[in-house]
Structure formats: C-alpha cells, structure tokens
Amino acid sequence: MTSVFRDEHWIGGAFVAPGSGDRIGVENPYTGEVFGHVPAGTAEDVDRAVTAARDAFDGWASAPAAERGAALGRLHRTLSARADEIARIVGLELGTPLKIAKAVQAGLPLTVLAGYAELAAQPPAEETIGNSLVVHEPAGVVGAITPWNYPLHQVVAKVGAALAAGCTVVLKPSELTPLTAYLLADAVAEAELPPGVFNLVTGTGPAVGSAIAGHPGVDLVSFTGSTVTGRAISHAAADRIAKVSLELGGKSANVILEDADLVKAVKVGIGNAFLNSGQTCTAWTRMLVHRSHYDEAVELAAKSAAGYTLGDPFDPATRLGPLASAGQKDRVRGFIERSTARLVAGGLDAPVPAQGHFVAPTVFADVDPDSELAQEEIFGPVLAMIPFDSDDEAVAIANNSKYGLAGAVWGSDERALSVARRLRTGAVDVNGGSFNPFAPFGGYKQSGIGRELGAYGLAEFQQVKAIQR
Numbered sequence: 001m002t003s004v005f006r007d008e009h010w011i012g013g014a015f016v017a018p019g020s021g022d023r024i025g026v027e028n029p030y031t032g033e034v035f036g037h038v039p040a041g042t043a044e045d046v047d048r049a050v051t052a053a054r055d056a057f058d059g060w061a062s063a064p065a066a067e068r069g070a071a072l073g074r075l076h077r078t079l080s081a082r083a084d085e086i087a088r089i090v091g092l093e094l095g096t097p098l099k100i101a102k103a104v105q106a107g108l109p110l111t112v113l114a115g116y117a118e119l120a121a122q123p124p125a126e127e128t129i130g131n132s133l134v135v136h137e138p139a140g141v142v143g144a145i146t147p148w149n150y151p152l153h154q155v156v157a158k159v160g161a162a163l164a165a166g167c168t169v170v171l172k173p174s175e176l177t178p179l180t181a182y183l184l185a186d187a188v189a190e191a192e193l194p195p196g197v198f199n200l201v202t203g204t205g206p207a208v209g210s211a212i213a214g215h216p217g218v219d220l221v222s223f224t225g226s227t228v229t230g231r232a233i234s235h236a237a238a239d240r241i242a243k244v245s246l247e248l249g250g251k252s253a254n255v256i257l258e259d260a261d262l263v264k265a266v267k268v269g270i271g272n273a274f275l276n277s278g279q280t281c282t283a284w285t286r287m288l289v290h291r292s293h294y295d296e297a298v299e300l301a302a303k304s305a306a307g308y309t310l311g312d313p314f315d316p317a318t319r320l321g322p323l324a325s326a327g328q329k330d331r332v333r334g335f336i337e338r339s340t341a342r343l344v345a346g347g348l349d350a351p352v353p354a355q356g357h358f359v360a361p362t363v364f365a366d367v368d369p370d371s372e373l374a375q376e377e378i379f380g381p382v383l384a385m386i387p388f389d390s391d392d393e394a395v396a397i398a399n400n401s402k403y404g405l406a407g408a409v410w411g412s413d414e415r416a417l418s419v420a421r422r423l424r425t426g427a428v429d430v431n432g433g434s435f436n437p438f439a440p441f442g443g444y445k446q447s448g449i450g451r452e453l454g455a456y457g458l459a460e461f462q463q464v465k466a467i468q469r
C-alpha cells in the first residue's frame with residue numbers, strides 16, 4: 001500500500017505547520033482505502049499565505065520578463081521530472097486509468113506550463129492610442145480554487161498563467177485530490193521560485209475556499225468548479241469588487257449532420273463523452289444525430305459503450321476507472337434512475353467491478369431535449385441521444401442549454417463550420433479537430449466568465465493602464 005501523508009502548507013517559500021492539527025483523509029476511489037491526508041486549513045492559514053503573496057508581489061511583478069521566464073522554465077523542468085509520479089498520484093486519488101493519466105493528467109499540464117514559460121519571457125505588449133501609451137500590468141495577488149477532475153491541469157492553467165503575468169498566487173486544490181498539488185509545491189521548491197510567489201493551502205471549500213474568495217488582500221479570484229460554487233465565489237468577491245474568472249460546468253452537444261462520417265463521429269463522440277469516466281466539464285454529453293442516421297448511430301453508440309473495460313486504474317487493460325467518490329456515484333445513479341428515456345446501454349443493473357465507485361457506461365436514446373438528462377450536468381459516463389431533422393433544429397437543440405462551454409459538429413467542412421459558428425459556446429471541434437492547449441478556453445452563459453490557456457489565459461491576470469502624454 002502506498003501512503004502519502006502531507007502535514008504542511010507551502011507558504012512564503014517553505015513548508016510550514018498549519019494553524020490547526022485537523023487533517024483531511026484522501027481516499028482511493030478504486031480500493032476505498034484512505035491512503036493519505038493533508039492539512040484541513042483555516043482562515044488563519046489563508047491569511048498567512050495572502051500576506052506572503054502580497055509581500056512577494058512587488059518583486060515578482062517588477063522582475064524582468066526574462067527572469068520570470070527563466071523561473072517558469074526551471075519549474076517546468078522540475079515538474080516534468082515528476083511526470084510519472086503525477087500520473088501515479090492522480091491514478092490513486094482520482095482513479096484515472098494510468099495510460100490516460102500519463103497523457104492527459106500529467107502530459108497536458110506540462111505542455112501548458114511550457115507554453116507559459118515561453119510567454120512569461122516575452123515583455124507584455126504595449127500599444128499607442130493617440131496620446132496614450134497602453135500598458136498591461138500584473139493584476140495582483142491571485143486566489144486560485146480548483147476542482148478534482150483534472151487536478152494538475154486546472155491548477156497549472158491558473159498558476160502558470162498568473163505567474164507568467166507577474167501575479168503571485170495562493171492555491172487551494174480540491175480536498176478530494178489535493179496530493180497532486182503537493183508535487184507542484186515540491187517542484188516549486190526545487191526550482192527555487194522566489195518565496196511567496198506561489199503558496200499552497202489545503203482544506204475544504206467552506207473553510208479555505210471561502211476565506212480566499214472573501215479575503216481583502218486577494219485582487220483576483222480564479223475558480224474552476226461547479227456553477228453553484230462559482231456563484232457563491234462571485235458573491236463573496238463582489239463585496240469588495242474583486243476581479244473574478246470562472247470556469248464552470250457544461251452540457252455540450254455533439255452535432256452529427258446528415259453528411260457526416262457517422263462511424264467516426266459516433267466513435268470519437270463516445271470516447272469524448274466517457275473520457276475520465278465522464279468527469280470532464282467539456283464532455284459532449286448530448287449526441288444530436290440527423291434522423292436519417294439516428295437508428296444506426298444509436299446502435300453504434302450502444303455497442304461502443306458496451307465495449308469498455310472497467311477496472312483497476314493501474315491495470316493496462318482498463319479503459320474506464322471508477323468515479324471520484326461515493327457521493328459522485330450516487331449522484332450519477334440518481335440521474336439514471338430518474339430518466340424515463342430509452343436505455344440502450346449500461347444502466348443501474350449493468351455489471352461493474354465488485355469494488356470501486358463504478359457506474360457502467362450508459363446510453364439513453366430518444367431523450368427529451370428539455371428533460372433533466374439533457375439539461376443537467378451529470379459528470380459521469382452517461383450519454384443522451386437526440387434526433388433532429390434539419391441543421392436549424394440541431395442548432396436550436398444544441399443551444400437549448402443554460403451552459404455554453406464546448407461542442408462538436410460533424411459534416412461536410414463548410415456546412416459543419418457554418419453550424420459551429422451558430423453554437424453559443426466557447427469552443428467547438430469540427431470533424432474531430434483536436435484540443436489545442438494554447439487556444440482560449442472558457443464558457444458562454446452559465447459555463448463561466450473569462451478564458452484560460454495560452455495568451456488569452458494570461459491576459460485574464462493583467463490589468464490595462466492608459467498613460468497619457
């Protein structure tokens with residue numbers, strides 16, 4: 001058995017004892033074993049971390065771009081050296097199958113961080129508008145609050161961008177998957193980033209998260225997680241008019257037009273919907289298919305879902321791991337239980353491994369676009385299939401959502417592109433266009449405010465100043 005016990009926060013360039021002796025256990029969602037713990041931080045711990053970040057701000061913000069770029073380059077190297085350990089820890093605390101954990105949970109954030117090391121090295125652009133010199137400056141002390149589904153990627157998308165912009169950071173990772181963030185703190189220590197530039201305080205949302213969101217010394221709160229929590233954080237930040245950026249939930253549509261490559265569109269669509277056991281904010285959880293191919297698509301999707309191997313995340317044969325927690329499993333099962341649509345794969349009685357928080361890959365056909373199954377984010381391996389008769393109807397169904405995070409369109413290139421332009425979402429993949437970790441990422445509507453990744457992500461952490469001459 002692997003045990004990972006972390007008893008300290010990372011504040012002001014050192015691992016320091018927390019104010020309280022309380023701990024949060026970390027469970028392996030496959031074995032059910034509590035294999036580690038982290039401090040249950042308090043508002044006082046947050047206050048210490050914010051003070052450290054404030055003290056470090058002037059020096060880091062005014063450091064030459066080349067210096068910040070070099071520091072992030074060192075961090076990229078020390079974090080890369082931990083890639084296998086990152087994948088292993090994410091496998092243990094979240095249950096992501098090892099192969100996917102290596103590629104996505106470790107590989108993606110390292111790619112993102114390499115990009116931010118490069119961007120950090122470039123002095124911020126300046127422009128002249130009439131008699132004004134317009135300059136971009138670091139926004140200040142950033143409070144970063146992240147969820148459990150891509151534990152390091154969501155952290156690096158914020159921390160990498162904020163540090164590259166010249167901000168200092170206080171991070172609170174999810175209490176379900178806090179151990180990966182300690183690998184980042186270890187890498188920060190080894191890379192010798194200036195003290196206080198990056199700080200880590202672990203704990204629950206109500207204790208540590210809300211203390212960050214409401215702290216007068218935090219200039220910008222960058223949050224990824226559920227829409228409900230995003231709303232609470234917005235309220236807390238509104239009291240002092242602090243800047244907020246939010247990456248929230250989604251209910252993305254995969255639109256398969258009548259001239260699409262049906263087999264590929266369904267295969268890729270299923271893979272996307274069930275990636276990370278469906279615990280992906282951008283998951284294409286609604287599959288919209290032109291009626292002329294609908295029956296065939298339902299058959300293909302059901303077959304593909306039934307072909308998944310569920311099991312131990314560390315068994316190379318496993319394609320689908322458990323859900324992150326017992327609570328998440330119960331929540332997902334509740335959606336399946338309440339749906340009255342036609343079940344064509346999976347469901348509550350489908351066989352799953354004897355241990356672990358599993359839900360079988362599940363496909364419902366003929367789903368009412370207004371029903372709970374088509375409207376609510378389930379965050380599990382559950383797909384809703386819906387037929388349509390025209391491109392206009394497909395667009396109307398796809399946009400019939402309070403969310404607007406992502407989506408996909410399949411069909412002849414021009415037609416698919418024209419449908420993609422009509423979707424009210426922050427991203428759309430046409431005919432399998434691959435995820436671009438340097439393109440802006442974020443949502444319309446209740447999927448969020450602001451953008452992450454690449455230069456757009458960095459800009460979220462800047463203020464703009466006009467100097468008149």
Ligand code: NAD
Nearest residue numbers: 146147148173174204205209210225226229247248249281
């Ligand atoms: P969550 O909202 O419960 O928790 C996210 C983080 O917020 C955690 O660190 C949690 O401790 C903290 N938190 C909880 N209550 C808080 C409060 N009152 N004040 C401050 N912080 C608080 O979400 P989750 O269950 O960890 O993650 C799943 C959700 O995240 C899903 O809805 C998913 O769609 C969303 N998500 C969105 C994106 C995106 O980029 N759009 C990415 C990943 C996950």
